[in-house]
């Protein structure tokens with residue numbers, strides 16, 4: 001597959017910086033949330049240490065869910081950085097067309113163009129259930 005056609009080196013550098021920064025944040029966040037979840041679980045478990053079916057505490061459950069989200073973001077960021085490294089970044093994985101820089105700037109982990117993501121070019125996302133809706 002040819003390297004991305006629309007992105008200048010400068011734009012690419014900018015996106016790499018953005019991705020690297022987001023990666024650091026997501027990594028730190030997932031780590032601290034997992035510790036939080038674990039701590040909440042340990043605290044909650046004291047009362048029923050022998051009951052392995054004891055439900056997870058609400059605090060722990062929420063921290064786990066947030067940590068899982070952060071991990072997911074981390075994976076998406078790593079995928080984007082890998083696509084940059086192998087020259088596939090910036091092209092829609094579905095139709096092969098270039099993804100608009102505007103879209104990549106808002107969502108550097110985007111893997112599909114506006115059309116394939118089911119978004120209209122000028123309007124805000126309408127939440128048609130497109131996978132990986134914009135998370136800024």
Ligand SMILES: [Zn+2]
Nearest residue numbers: 092095113116
């Ligand atoms: Zn597409």
